[in-house]
Amino acid sequence: MPDLILASGSPRRKELLAKLQIPFTSVASNENEDFQPNALPHEVVVELALRKAKSVSKDYPDAVIIGADTIVVLEQDILGKPVNREHAKQMLERLSGRTHAVLTGVAIVFEERIHCFYEKTDVTFWKLTPHEIEHYLTSGESFDKAGAYGIQGLGSLFVQSIQGDYFSVVGLPISRLNRELNKMMLFK
Ligand SMILES: Cc1cn([C@H]2C[C@H](O)[C@@H](COP(=O)(O)OP(=O)(O)OP(=O)(O)O)O2)c(=O)[nH]c1=O
Numbered sequence: 001m002p003d004l005i006l007a008s009g010s011p012r013r014k015e016l017l018a019k020l021q022i023p024f025t026s027v028a029s030n031e032n033e034d035f036q037p038n039a040l041p042h043e044v045v046v047e048l049a050l051r052k053a054k055s056v057s058k059d060y061p062d063a064v065i066i067g068a069d070t071i072v073v074l075e076q077d078i079l080g081k082p083v084n085r086e087h088a089k090q091m092l093e094r095l096s097g098r099t100h101a102v103l104t105g106v107a108i109v110f111e112e113r114i115h116c117f118y119e120k121t122d123v124t125f126w127k128l129t130p131h132e133i134e135h136y137l138t139s140g141e142s143f144d145k146a147g148a149y150g151i152q153g154l155g156s157l158f159v160q161s162i163q164g165d166y167f168s169v170v171g172l173p174i175s176r177l178n179r180e181l182n183k184m185m186l187f188k
Contacts, residue, residue: 002064004025009025013068049116054067063076067107068172071146081114102120104168104173115180117184119168123169125159163178
């Protein structure tokens with residue numbers, strides 16, 4: 001069986017991949033996360049996931065590499081990770097009382113084979129008060145997360161409803177990934 005490597009430094013992705021019960025190691029890729037401003041959101045997440053997987057694949061050519069990327073999309077705008085508190089505040093104010101999409105792209109690279117897919121989950125936020133936003137910003141939870149919130153943490157209190165895969169919002173659509181690996185006849 002080939003080695004499995006998660007091309008990620010995210011502790012949440014590690015936790016989710018562990019659900020497959022296949023031994024793996026994780027290697028953070030230091031790829032930049034720039035993208036073309038006119039690219040479509042689903043193209044961006046797939047491209048970034050593939051960039052991460054390919055960069056790790058160079059050092060581990062015989063392993064199965066999985067890369068992933070998560071973004072928040074509101075009214076065609078892509079919200080990545082906030083750069084500072086003010087940026088996080090602006091994102092949360094925009095998400096308040098609205099429905100946004102969370103897209104996670106996944107790339108599986110194994111030798112000359114490349115397989116990519118993405119999942120879209122719609123998340124509706126309650127209308128947030130300025131006090132709720134301030135309190136959340138002070139928690140520090142915003143900073144390493146797309147859209148400046150974490151559904152798995154204190155950010156759960158903002159969520160009125162969700163349609164789609166919860167785990168994809170957290171960073172890895174694990175049940176779909178399991179099925180895609182099966183289709184590729186990997187780890188059977
Ligand atoms: C919307 C949302 C995002 N996120 C996270 C998932 C991703 O880890 C992060 C978006 O950044 P990413 O660039 O997708 O990933 P990362 O930098 O954390 O990890 P790596 O590139 O090494 O794999 O936002 C949550 O944890 N909860 C949420 O509710």
